[in-house]
Amino acid sequence: MLSGRFRTALVLVCAVGALAACGKPEPETLLAQARADYAKGDHRSAIVLAKVVLEAQPERADARLLLGRALLAAGDTPLAVVELAKARDLGTPLDEVVPALAMATARSVGARRMVGEFGGIQLAQPRAVAELKTTLAAAHIGLQNVAKAEALLKEAGWEDRDGDGKLEDKFGSPMKFQYTYASGGEIAERVARFVKDAYLAIGIEVEIRPVEWAVYTDLLKTRDFDAITLGWGASAPESDPIQIFHSSSIKNQGDNFAQWNSPDADRLIDAGRRELNFDKRMAIWRELEAVIHREQPYTFVRVPPWLRFAATDLGNVVAYPKGLEPTEYFRGSASTPAPMN
16 A cells, blocks of 8 residues: 555656646646545645646646645645635635635634634625634634624524534534544543533534544644644753744644744744843743733643652752753752762
């Protein structure tokens, strides 16, 4: 069985080969195949084929739109924003491009910015209106504007139609999303139940999806999840936030799993990593925390308490905000230190 990466490379070779063999581009055939691949969930193949078409005809709005949607579905939200914006600028009707562009923007640069950019846009087609208002409602929930979110959901056609406490569309289908977590841990299971109960209180159904750790790590790399839980622990007295929160960590299956692309966060992270003065650096990190709180790339659920004991013959035991740092210990006492062996 071919790996996903090899299969994508093979699709590209075949597509380019087809163009060369015929002596002239066949964009319509390739774009039709890209649409078929996208429809059946093969987003990577659709991306490759759409790019081949755009190499021959870069001004094709329909190919840009398909590429942007496929990138969004594949989890590459920053590039999805770029391509969908190009499709809009090339004349794609707003009803076709705005719902996907709004969702990509929310996932890439945060809920607050998306609301500011798309909150006032008026669409015509009922489906497009419903999709945009649903995305805006999700953003307002993240911004703790629950009343506004509920009003938008009702405008989008989501309301409790049968008195069961759950929101349904006009066809009776419930509003729901999938919440994934690594199985085997009591805390993760308790958090999952908390999330499910919290969303159910406002009528949204959450499907809990426990998976084995090996599967879980693959889902993180491919960004194949609706919502997921993570636990981060500091690895040094002052941890470097670039791994989790900088946009450069989106690339190459990096650890910015939320694919948060915030120019403000990037600027502060870069500045904090350059600043040698402790007090000035702490002020920068506090600004970064404010950006994280405002744009909500993560919803922080809990910070577990900790209690540690250290033997009296250990020296240089310092209680940092993140915890203890055993690599700094030495054998002896703080007053009569002894060299390490």
